[in-house]
Amino acid sequence: MDFPFSSKLIVFTFSALTFLISIPSNAQDSISYSLEEMVQRAKDQSPASLRAKTRRENRYWGYRYFKSNYNPQLRLNGNIPSYSQAFNNVEQPDGSIQFREVNQNFIDVGLGLQQVIGPTGGTVSVNTSTNRFDNFLAGDNEVQTSWSGIPLNVNLSQPIFAYNPYKWDKKIQPLLFEESKREFVEEAERISMMVTELFFDYLIAQVNFDIASKNLSNTENIYSIEKKRYEIGATFEDKLLQVELQTLQAKQDLAQAQLDLERSSLAVNSYIGLNQNAKIKLLSPNEIPDFNVDIDEAINYAFQHRSEALGFERRMLESEADVANAKGQRLGMNLNASYGYNNAALTWGGIYENPNTQALVNLGISVPILDWGRNKARMSQALANQQLTEYEVEQERINFEQEIFTKVRNFLMIRDRIEVTKKSDEVAEKRYQIALNRYQTGNVTISDLNIAQNEKDTNKRAFFSSLKDFWIAYYELRALTLYDFENEQLLYQPEL
Numbered sequence: 001m002d003f004p005f006s007s008k009l010i011v012f013t014f015s016a017l018t019f020l021i022s023i024p025s026n027a028q029d030s031i032s033y034s035l036e037e038m039v040q041r042a043k044d045q046s047p048a049s050l051r052a053k054t055r056r057e058n059r060y061w062g063y064r065y066f067k068s069n070y071n072p073q074l075r076l077n078g079n080i081p082s083y084s085q086a087f088n089n090v091e092q093p094d095g096s097i098q099f100r101e102v103n104q105n106f107i108d109v110g111l112g113l114q115q116v117i118g119p120t121g122g123t124v125s126v127n128t129s130t131n132r133f134d135n136f137l138a139g140d141n142e143v144q145t146s147w148s149g150i151p152l153n154v155n156l157s158q159p160i161f162a163y164n165p166y167k168w169d170k171k172i173q174p175l176l177f178e179e180s181k182r183e184f185v186e187e188a189e190r191i192s193m194m195v196t197e198l199f200f201d202y203l204i205a206q207v208n209f210d211i212a213s214k215n216l217s218n219t220e221n222i223y224s225i226e227k228k229r230y231e232i233g234a235t236f237e238d239k240l241l242q243v244e245l246q247t248l249q250a251k252q253d254l255a256q257a258q259l260d261l262e263r264s265s266l267a268v269n270s271y272i273g274l275n276q277n278a279k280i281k282l283l284s285p286n287e288i289p290d291f292n293v294d295i296d297e298a299i300n301y302a303f304q305h306r307s308e309a310l311g312f313e314r315r316m317l318e319s320e321a322d323v324a325n326a327k328g329q330r331l332g333m334n335l336n337a338s339y340g341y342n343n344a345a346l347t348w349g350g351i352y353e354n355p356n357t358q359a360l361v362n363l364g365i366s367v368p369i370l371d372w373g374r375n376k377a378r379m380s381q382a383l384a385n386q387q388l389t390e391y392e393v394e395q396e397r398i399n400f401e402q403e404i405f406t407k408v409r410n411f412l413m414i415r416d417r418i419e420v421t422k423k424s425d426e427v428a429e430k431r432y433q434i435a436l437n438r439y440q441t442g443n444v445t446i447s448d449l450n451i452a453q454n455e456k457d458t459n460k461r462a463f464f465s466s467l468k469d470f471w472i473a474y475y476e477l478r479a480l481t482l483y484d485f486e487n488e489q490l491l492y493q494p495e496l
Helices: 023-027 035-045 045-068 165-231 237-272 295-305 307-328 375-441 446-481
Strands: 007-014 018-026 033-036 074-092 099-117 122-136 143-160 282-283 332-345 356-368
Touching: 007 035, 033 035, 035 045, 035 165, 035 237, 035 282, 045 165, 165 237, 165 282, 165 307, 165 375, 165 446, 237 282, 237 446, 295 375, 295 446, 307 375, 375 446
Parallel strands: 033 282
Antiparallel strands: 007 018, 074 099, 099 122, 122 143, 143 332, 332 356
16 A cells, blocks of 8 residues: 655664664655754754853843943043023123123033942042133134133042942842853753653654554554455454454554654754754664762752752842842931042143142931831831741742752652563563464454554553653753763852
């Protein structure tokens, strides 16, 4: 019987188990991928990986922006020029007002070096500036020019008893940046989990296609045997009809398996960034890595290296910062002090000749006398939120530990289950071959043969399902602990 595509056999080996999987013959031009190769391609080139890399880069530049706040800032500012021409009301010496044409130009340029004082939240700056004033006299071509400026000025602005954002940012922002780097590694392992699931979905679709193809071929052979037996009167018509129905069902199963195979192929290609028409050939994992996972050790690695564990510390600091902010708003005081020189002259060079001393000390204060409990409410809310954060973090720590415990136990259980499903697959395959041979000699009924076939198919699928569960759990364990238990090394070396 002709089918939409012919088949090519690919041999997959798992330890001592060897099995054949049929895939379309047009896979001659396909690209072969092992699970490790597909995982690496997804980490390097998949759209999900590119999004993760972009998020990491955004957080890196956000951290660089934070660091720049603590470095000296050299700024140039001014107006070059500020020209005006208008009729203005000009007050005369006797107090009267006359409207006169005013034609003026004003230029001011300042250069300042500013440095944040992180521990106190204040700023200190060193400044210099120059001003030039041009007065174009109406009715003649004369221009009156004068200069003023500050050759040097040192300024201090220091809040007192206020919230210091620089102090708290220096504690919180490095934790956020470190979290982002760990989240990137975790995201890479989650990508591994996703592509592993797609890998085995496609592999299982290939297995189901192979099963459906073989079942159809075997059912057609059985139908041919039953037909000959019916012609010589060795069987009844109801058995012949039963086999015919099974043949029709096998054709439907093959068509569904073909559709599932195409759908799985598209999903894999889309996720790892291949052309939708690209043909890929999957190489089943040859062996299961053998390594031990200690539950207590896994929990310890998770608390040391996971971004979520670092987030617990960061959230507690943020709640403390909110309380400090609420305290800082109860009383406002700001100290401003400056010392330097200034001067005025008819020439620019004259500004720097015998400048005058310029000094300023200013202490501003703002104290609410009657606020109807506003400060108390703000402070109480901040303390309540801090307590709530403590309770939430404590519960999340417990859940965090329980999750690691459960996932490790699940991983160990799945690894043990693989040996059972592998042996069951071998036994079911052997039993079916024996049953098929006995049926051909007339020693087994069609019902017993159908039972053997169903058990064969079920155990074959169960084996591949357990393989899929193992490898997903394998990458999940890496994501949960940021530790490679197989090679005994950290997936990410923290800098804190």
